[in-house]
Amino acid sequence: DQQVKQNSPSLSVQEGRISILNCDYTNSMFDYFLWYKKYPAEGPTFLISISSIKDKNEDGRFTVFLNKSAKHLSLHIVPSQPGDSAVYFCAAKVAGGTSYGKLTFGQGTILTVHP
């Protein structure tokens, strides 16, 4: 199942700089996108989401951008902090209709922020 892809397995960034995590999707029916962060031995923690009717959503240091024509979204973290080091998952869902909100996940990107 390659409907959601995160092509970068890992990303290394210096503290204080910007982290950009990317995600591509193929299913045109997806209309809601979420980013989750996961630490070892914990479950995914919700970070930020965006509806397909928007192209940007911001929450503190986290901003998600959506480019529907390119079927691409990205998560920007600025400034990056060592505590941001984790695995980041992009997820998508089809809203409404017969869908009850199942999420389709990307493979994840390991972010390492160096002090």
Add this chain to the structure above:
Amino acid sequence: EPEVTQTPSHQVTQMGQEVILRCVPISNHLYFYWYRQILGQKVEFLVSFYNNEISEKSEIFDDQFSVERPDGSNFTLKIRSTKLEDSAMYFCAARRWGVGQPQHFGDGTRLSIL
């Protein structure tokens, strides 16, 4: 208080045995889900549960799997006769009513089949 609590954190079971994984969402969640992540692979959807019945299930969720919410609080996943390939992290998730509501995940149960 975590949104979703899962027990046990680690379960070791002999192949062919039944296993029950438990999940306790906090109140006011209406939709419940099970996902799994095999080591090195993606998080995969198994099943969604709403209004005391299965609303959607994946191809993985075959006759060996079942879910129930027997007492209105616990949400369980049962695997009747475990196979080696059932070894994975199993995550429970829950969300409130509303289009923009995210799913909240538990910390997972690591299931090891010997």
